[in-house]
Amino acid sequence: MRDRADVVIIGGGINGVCAAYHLCKRGVRKVIVVEKDYLAAGSTGRCGAGVRHQWGAEMNVRLAREAIAQYERADEELGYPGGIEFKQKGYLLLAYTDKQVEQFKRNVSLQKSMGIPVDFLTPEEAREIVPHLNIEGLMGATFCPKDGHINPFKATDAYARAARRLGAEIRLRTRVTGIKTRAGRVTGVVTTAGEIDAPVVINTAGPWSREVGLMAGVDIPVYPQRHQILVTEPVDPNLQGPMVMSFHHNLYCQQTPHGSFIMGIGDPDEPKNHDYGSTWQFLEEMARKICWLLPVLKGLRIVRQWAGSYENSPDAHPIICEVSELKGFYVATGFSGHGFMLAPVAGLILSQLITGEKPTLPAERLGLERFQTGELNIEPAVV
Amino acid sequence: MRIKHHPILDFPEKPKVTFFFEGQPLEGYEGEPIAAALHAAGIRVLRYSPELHRPRGFFCAIGNCSSCLMEVDGVPNVRVCMEKLRAGMQVRRQRGKGDIRATH
Numbered sequence: 001m002r003d004r005a006d007v008v009i010i011g012g013g014i015n016g017v018c019a020a021y022h023l024c025k026r027g028v029r030k031v032i033v034v035e036k037d038y039l040a041a042g043s044t045g046r047c048g049a050g051v052r053h054q055w056g057a058e059m060n061v062r063l064a065r066e067a068i069a070q071y072e073r074a075d076e077e078l079g080y081p082g083g084i085e086f087k088q089k090g091y092l093l094l095a096y097t098d099k100q101v102e103q104f105k106r107n108v109s110l111q112k113s114m115g116i117p118v119d120f121l122t123p124e125e126a127r128e129i130v131p132h133l134n135i136e137g138l139m140g141a142t143f144c145p146k147d148g149h150i151n152p153f154k155a156t157d158a159y160a161r162a163a164r165r166l167g168a169e170i171r172l173r174t175r176v177t178g179i180k181t182r183a184g185r186v187t188g189v190v191t192t193a194g195e196i197d198a199p200v201v202i203n204t205a206g207p208w209s210r211e212v213g214l215m216a217g218v219d220i221p222v223y224p225q226r227h228q229i230l231v232t233e234p235v236d237p238n239l240q241g242p243m244v245m246s247f248h249h250n251l252y253c254q255q256t257p258h259g260s261f262i263m264g265i266g267d268p269d270e271p272k273n274h275d276y277g278s279t280w281q282f283l284e285e286m287a288r289k290i291c292w293l294l295p296v297l298k299g300l301r302i303v304r305q306w307a308g309s310y311e312n313s314p315d316a317h318p319i320i321c322e323v324s325e326l327k328g329f330y331v332a333t334g335f336s337g338h339g340f341m342l343a344p345v346a347g348l349i350l351s352q353l354i355t356g357e358k359p360t361l362p363a364e365r366l367g368l369e370r371f372q373t374g375e376l377n378i379e380p381a382v383v
Numbered sequence: 384m385r386i387k388h389h390p391i392l393d394f395p396e397k398p399k400v401t402f403f404f405e406g407q408p409l410e411g412y413e414g415e416p417i418a419a420a421l422h423a424a425g426i427r428v429l430r431y432s433p434e435l436h437r438p439r440g441f442f443c444a445i446g447n448c449s450s451c452l453m454e455v456d457g458v459p460n461v462r463v464c465m466e467k468l469r470a471g472m473q474v475r476r477q478r479g480k481g482d483i484r485a486t487h
Contacts, residue, residue: 132484233460234433236482259433259480296483301460 005032005169007354008189008198010176010212012037013044014152014340015204015332017159017170018347021078024166026355031168032198033160034191036175040156043206044340046276046308048229048252048264050243051341052091052147053116056107056380059317060338061114062361063345070344071150080158084150087257089241091147092129093381095140096248103380104142111144118144130244132296147243149254152340159347179216179329186216186328200354202330204346207274207309209333218323221371222334224309226270228282233301234259240294245383249289252383253297261297263290266337266383278305310337314371316379318342320349321367330354331368336382385423400470417463417474418444418451429453429463430477453477458486 006028009016012035020031035041051068055061075083095101104120111118119142126141127133160170171193178190179201188197205212207224236259243254253263265286283305291298313319313334323329330353332346333339339346345361352359370376387394397412404426411420418441421429428438429451442450446465455461456473459481463474 234480235460236480239482239484299458299486300483 002194003032003196004030005196005198006030007032007200007202008196009033009202009204010189011035011042011203011205011208012039012156012160012170012172013042013204013206014040014156014159014343015044015206015335015346016202017156017163018343019202019204019332019350020163020168020170020347021159021166022347022351023354024163024168026351026357028351028355029167031163032196033163033168033170034174034176034189034196035170035172038172039160039170040153042208043308043311044152044156046229046306047152047340048254048262049149049152049256049340050091050147050252050254051150052144052243053111054091054093054107054118054142054144054147054381056103056110057317057377058110058114059362059365059377060379061111061116063318063342065114065116066348066361067342067345068146070348071155074155074158074344078158078162080154080161082154084155084158085257086148086150088146088148090129090143090145091243091245092126092133093142094126094138094244094246094248095142096137096246097139100248101140104140107381108142116144117146118142129242130240130294132240132294133244134293134295143242145242149243149256150340151256155340159343176212176215179212181216181326181329184325184327186326200328200330202332202350204332206333206335206339207311209311209331213323213331216323216326216329218326218329218331220319220331220333220368222311222313222319223272224274224311225272226275226277226307227264227266227310227337228270228278228286228305228307229262229264230283230286230302230305232261232297233303235300239296244294246293247381247383249293250383251286251289251293253290253294260303261300264383265289274309276307276309278307310335311339312336314378315376316382317377318346318366319368320346320363322353323368336379400468402468402470402472402474404474405476406473411468413469414467417453417455417461417466417468417472420468421463421474428476433480436478452481454481459483
């Protein structure tokens, strides 16, 4: 079997389907998404389901602002019955050291200068927003009411359905095994279900994007790292409005609209590979930390524990570009744990680059070249 | 209805205790599952489902299905098929997913 497409997208996570949607919307006729498992089977379906404006680097704030604006209108724009469960009740970020307070104040003034509604709060003010918060040792907090929760499965389904309606084809359980090139140009992909000729190929393979890049001889400087997460039984959904996040404890915890609590820890010692295993150590550490920080959760039953991969870039900013040494080969990766929340803007930028439109955002700063010049602006606000 | 004779299990007599269902005193055997005492007293509706508020009764009996989640001594989401009966327990039908604030 030999097929033709205008664009082949490798990876059916939120980034793949968002790219497909934006390309179809811009009139690209034949878009094929190739996914080795099922939609959202990788990092998207394993993520913490949060979206936030509160970043320490200007570029990430700009990206998040555009992405969240798209998510805000997604139910209507995509015509998705039941909606993507955007619970816009904010993120509360906690500061426990002088250094964090200073950093948070810098972040707030940066975010405010970009029109983000965010405030620096005293511990008492933080407790007004989350009454069950233990404020022992807390020095301050920041809060943005426009951050929140979105259901990753529904969001992926919503963009996939919208893309299909506009003509995109999504091939599930189909693995890309090779990328074809000729004279510095990409010419298509080889899959487990035949070849597809295409002048444009996009790599949105998340934690697998380095391997996919290497198929085309392109070394993308990202690596996967396991992050563990768990979810509790549901209780009254009005218990906790915002996501609570502490960089000091390296944890986050939010209540979904369903009433369950999702929480995770960022552990720098986690394996840097495709390991999806779950550990007792995480379960115990998570439970201990969260019962100290949010004592009301004591006794709540944990119903499920799992893991997913971040794909980390050297500066914790995404890489969204055409690869200069291989015409037609585009990447959107390196989201460093924030691919779900940034996907709508990544899809938009890709579609603009591919159709020759001027990108809405300064995409030239998201290219691979930045890793050669060595001038990196590293995002400080990552769990 | 109670099983008195069983081919492989024994049912030694346990002390009778009083507990309360929706404020009404009932009797049961100490240490039996709360659900067993309620069932013996003819109580079939244990909770109402959170979304459609439909009555839910005794179902899996092994702590898996969430059908029998009740409020016991103010604590919501208690699996009464697993929880042992003690004297004086206040057992109530649960509505909604349970507010855990009251228990802390």
